[in-house]
Amino acid sequence: MAIEVQLLGTLGCHLCEQAEQLLMPWLARDVVVELLDIAESEALVARYGLRIPVLRRERDGAELGWPFDEGSLAAFLQGG
DSSP: OOEEEEEEEOTTOHHHHHHHHHHGGGGGGTEEEEEEEGGGOHHHHHHHTTTOSEEEETTTOOEEESSOOHHHHHHHHTTO
């Protein structure tokens, strides 16, 4: 069963690009990533504007805020 997550960020965000790179190896491991540009929603800008990138797990809404590394990302994606 796929793990579905959303990566909240915006264009031109170098930290968001780093987060995307950390996620790339997980795409081959049954992880589905939806990229959400917070600039498309005033509500998302208000909530996440100072926190991006943020990874949100679909099944339970849990969030992992930046900075994260391979270890914390693995724990998050595996549900811990």
